[in-house]
Amino acid sequence: MTAVGLTLAGGARAWADYGPQPGDVVGVGGDTPQYALQFVADGDYNGDAGFNSAGAYNRLVTFNATADGNGRSAYTNSVTTGAASTPLNPTDVLRAGTFPVQRVQSSGASISALLADTSSPEVINFVFSASEPTAAQQTQAGTQSWGYLHVVEIGTDSVKIAADSTTNAPAGLSAAELLGIYTGTYTAWNQLPGNSGGSSATIIPLIPPSSSSIYKTFVADLKTANGNVAPTLSASVKTVEQNDPTAITGASSPANAIVPFSSARLALWNDGYFHNPATVFPGGTTLTPGISLLAGSPPDAGAVYASPITDYVIFRQSDATSTTPFEPGGARNWVQTLFSNPGGSTPLVGKSAGQALIAASGVTPNYVDLGDVSSG
Amino acid sequence: MKSLPVVPHDLRQSTSIELDQRIGKDQMNKLLRSLATLVVAAAASGALAIGLAGSASAATNPPWEPVGNPPEVGGLSFYDSNGLQIIGGSLTAAPLAAYVQGSSTIRSGDTKATLYGYLPVSGQVPGTWTGEGLSGSTTFPNASAPTALAASALPLVTGASGDTSISQLESDFPNTDTSTTDGYGGAYVLRLKTSATGLSATTNYDSADIAVNTSAGTWSVTYPTPTALSTTTTLTTVQTSPQVSGTSVTLDATVSPPVPGTVQFEVGTTDIGTPVAVSGGAASTSTTSLPVGPDSLSAVFTPAQFYDYTGSTGTTPFTITGAAATATTTALGVNPTSAAADTPVALTATVTKTSDSSALPAGAGTVVFYDNGTSTSDIVSTSSTNLGSGPVGSGGVATLSYSSFATGAHNLLAQFTPANGVNDATSISPVVLFTATAPTIAPDAQPITVGIPAGALTISTPYTAANPFQLGTAVLNPAGGSFSASAPFGNSNNPNNGVTITDTLAGDAPWTASATVTNFTDATSDVINAQNLTFTGVTPSYITGNALQSPDVVTNDVTNTKVYGPTATGSDGLAGGPHQFAKAALGDGSVYIYGLLTLTAPSSTPAGTYTATITFTIT
Numbered sequence: 001m002t003a004v005g006l007t008l009a010g011g012a013r014a015w016a017d018y019g020p021q022p023g024d025v026v027g028v029g030g031d032t033p034q035y036a037l038q039f040v041a042d043g044d045y046n047g048d049a050g051f052n053s054a055g056a057y058n059r060l061v062t063f064n065a066t067a068d069g070n071g072r073s074a075y076t077n078s079v080t081t082g083a084a085s086t087p088l089n090p091t092d093v094l095r096a097g098t099f100p101v102q103r104v105q106s107s108g109a110s111i112s113a114l115l116a117d118t119s120s121p122e123v124i125n126f127v128f129s130a131s132e133p134t135a136a137q138q139t140q141a142g143t144q145s146w147g148y149l150h151v152v153e154i155g156t157d158s159v160k161i162a163a164d165s166t167t168n169a170p171a172g173l174s175a176a177e178l179l180g181i182y183t184g185t186y187t188a189w190n191q192l193p194g195n196s197g198g199s200s201a202t203i204i205p206l207i208p209p210s211s212s213s214i215y216k217t218f219v220a221d222l223k224t225a226n227g228n229v230a231p232t233l234s235a236s237v238k239t240v241e242q243n244d245p246t247a248i249t250g251a252s253s254p255a256n257a258i259v260p261f262s263s264a265r266l267a268l269w270n271d272g273y274f275h276n277p278a279t280v281f282p283g284g285t286t287l288t289p290g291i292s293l294l295a296g297s298p299p300d301a302g303a304v305y306a307s308p309i310t311d312y313v314i315f316r317q318s319d320a321t322s323t324t325p326f327e328p329g330g331a332r333n334w335v336q337t338l339f340s341n342p343g344g345s346t347p348l349v350g351k352s353a354g355q356a357l358i359a360a361s362g363v364t365p366n367y368v369d370l371g372d373v374s375s376g
Numbered sequence: 377m378k379s380l381p382v383v384p385h386d387l388r389q390s391t392s393i394e395l396d397q398r399i400g401k402d403q404m405n406k407l408l409r410s411l412a413t414l415v416v417a418a419a420a421s422g423a424l425a426i427g428l429a430g431s432a433s434a435a436t437n438p439p440w441e442p443v444g445n446p447p448e449v450g451g452l453s454f455y456d457s458n459g460l461q462i463i464g465g466s467l468t469a470a471p472l473a474a475y476v477q478g479s480s481t482i483r484s485g486d487t488k489a490t491l492y493g494y495l496p497v498s499g500q501v502p503g504t505w506t507g508e509g510l511s512g513s514t515t516f517p518n519a520s521a522p523t524a525l526a527a528s529a530l531p532l533v534t535g536a537s538g539d540t541s542i543s544q545l546e547s548d549f550p551n552t553d554t555s556t557t558d559g560y561g562g563a564y565v566l567r568l569k570t571s572a573t574g575l576s577a578t579t580n581y582d583s584a585d586i587a588v589n590t591s592a593g594t595w596s597v598t599y600p601t602p603t604a605l606s607t608t609t610t611l612t613t614v615q616t617s618p619q620v621s622g623t624s625v626t627l628d629a630t631v632s633p634p635v636p637g638t639v640q641f642e643v644g645t646t647d648i649g650t651p652v653a654v655s656g657g658a659a660s661t662s663t664t665s666l667p668v669g670p671d672s673l674s675a676v677f678t679p680a681q682f683y684d685y686t687g688s689t690g691t692t693p694f695t696i697t698g699a700a701a702t703a704t705t706t707a708l709g710v711n712p713t714s715a716a717a718d719t720p721v722a723l724t725a726t727v728t729k730t731s732d733s734s735a736l737p738a739g740a741g742t743v744v745f746y747d748n749g750t751s752t753s754d755i756v757s758t759s760s761t762n763l764g765s766g767p768v769g770s771g772g773v774a775t776l777s778y779s780s781f782a783t784g785a786h787n788l789l790a791q792f793t794p795a796n797g798v799n800d801a802t803s804i805s806p807v808v809l810f811t812a813t814a815p816t817i818a819p820d821a822q823p824i825t826v827g828i829p830a831g832a833l834t835i836s837t838p839y840t841a842a843n844p845f846q847l848g849t850a851v852l853n854p855a856g857g858s859f860s861a862s863a864p865f866g867n868s869n870n871p872n873n874g875v876t877i878t879d880t881l882a883g884d885a886p887w888t889a890s891a892t893v894t895n896f897t898d899a900t901s902d903v904i905n906a907q908n909l910t911f912t913g914v915t916p917s918y919i920t921g922n923a924l925q926s927p928d929v930v931t932n933d934v935t936n937t938k939v940y941g942p943t944a945t946g947s948d949g950l951a952g953g954p955h956q957f958a959k960a961a962l963g964d965g966s967v968y969i970y971g972l973l974t975l976t977a978p979s980s981t982p983a984g985t986y987t988a989t990i991t992f993t994i995t
Contacts, residue, residue: 047574048488346538346540353490353511
């Protein structure tokens, strides 16, 4: 697998986030739910006010998985060095006065980071993830005297196959066809069952990083299609930043590239949230993604591929039972205020106001306080 | 770093402009350091206190108001789903109001508004108060809002069921200030901020302060002071005036604007039933109990709690007439229709309801029978002769037997008059001719005379100048203030020793007996004042066989008030009469009247025998 993507100027503190103060609640997480939590904290682009608009003393701070506001990956500078680009490993400062640390860039990495944060006071208070913690992670949380990792579902998304707006791909692809493409059985469009009249061009199968939720969901679906046997991905499958349209539009042959993609993210793109990054402040024109989701009937007459994905926030149960109020004069701790307050007033992400912010990210809001759950 | 700033109230007034901006904690600390400097400077010079005094709010305002602009650009108004202004509501209501409108544009071009709730804390500047969002960010203008709100460009929050109630705000940010005097107890602050596509929420806001009444479960606006809007109540009746008593009359009240509340309908000052809830600006009631006469009907509207409107009253005149009388028909039967004069004739009147010819019940009234002589007119006039009457009995029949018809034609008729309280109309029968023929044997009329004497009314006593009534020798009373002498003027055993009245006047006329007395004098012209003589215990004694019997005669005592000197003038006692002591309304015959004559004389009265004349009169 070969990484492709845009190149950003590499350098520590390429951009300076707000430095969270003691008392602020800090969240990190994966790419897929990152905008939902960003909007909950600071409001969306439609004028819907987020939690921090109340001007409360302590704030909700989220760090996106991507160092780039447009959701693109950061890579080393190949232009001036002449060397091949490699992932930059961008950093951020999660608390004021602390050193930069590697940015959490995926759901899986975020849960690991949370478990690794045993400092007091906490640096990371919660994570936003498109996957649940594993049973082993829950066990680890117990051994760290947190009780468990408390899971709250905030919404649902779906993984679908994206292709260039002008593509050689058929209107839709089934899981069986995708299994053949990603394992190397089908390398040209006209090899697909029922698509002999299709293009003879070589298919460019792309896939996000293995730690991403999109990857995990997609590969799990391929496994299911493969008789529950883990598939061996073809060497032609290239790793790209997840949910980045430029993975398609920037491919060597966009018309032949496909990638599993978050339908919520594409909705955000289509809603005009992202603007031309090449234009200096106050910003450029609205970007169009240049891609679309394959939603038509596959040539093999199977069901078009679409796999549900759930977005979660995950935090220490010990924080849920804390008696320390989030805000001066308040009665609720930060978990009760934001995510989970059984028997009490509805937390922000369960309110219509919070769900409107989640919806603005393209995610379909669905508030379920799951508690102690795990997967895998 | 985490402690909140504590400053005197008056200083908060001047610093809130800066502190209400949303700033980072580092900036906050810088600002607090500046504030601390300001406090010291103020304490040293004393000038700041004077300057701030001018911005102090009115005594009735919350102590932090007015915060000043910026950040407090304007106030808030609250509306129900119909666009009616409210000034409070239920703590558990979510949303707390269907619409919340800012009074001022906070940032030009903004299109979304969000409502927040904060806990005011004494000793902390308003900009540092903590709170939470109460609503989502809603678009304004809202074309779906009631007309006036939809047409307004002012910022508007449209409430939703998932919003946070004041009760939840209380739970999330408990107000622990128990003071009843510092203005912070039970208080919360609501702020409206605006935003737009690509723009975050403003730091400035429109604001209102509310008071929470936990026991009542309500909240109400305390600042800005709400101004009640006027209402108009119009009252109409479905039935036009006048209506007959007992008719069901429907009263319709229309309240504009259609504020919820109740309407008490009234006739005059009397309530018609209980208050009626207003629905959609309308309330109605019906009644059959309006009193007879011209009435003033009223609809008194009282707004429901928390609706920021004044009450109003609609009135309309209405007249109720008495119930329509039931038409009756009177038929007269004469039997026989021809007979000799002075022969008994049976007159029979039958009274029925005109509508169905059913007979009136017994007791429905009286029938008077008239004789119009030779006139065939079927009306009763001054020329009509009243022959007599009879009550309406069973079958609606009234009868009279009359036997004094003189020879000739007699046009008879019967007039029905309903009994008091019976709602029937009068009616007169057509005339029925009765002819009285000359008797076969002529009667022999012979004169007979009798004389009644005029009679006389006399009053007498058995005493004369030669045989005067003796009062005896006066006795000085134990206190030594006066002499006193008394003697029975007749008594029950010898009532004829008093006054005897004999009435033989014709006509059984009433009479009145009176008395008067002269001064008592002795041989040397010493005087005892006549006012000192009284006649008490006056009692009638009836004589068997006379018409005058108990209680025909009414007596009274003649008394005085003090002992008079010889020269005193006046008509107290029996002096200066006549003084009535007995009367009778009727009754001939004789009656005795007796009593006790008592004379009192001053102790200065010279010794001697004193004589006076008492005169009894009857009229």
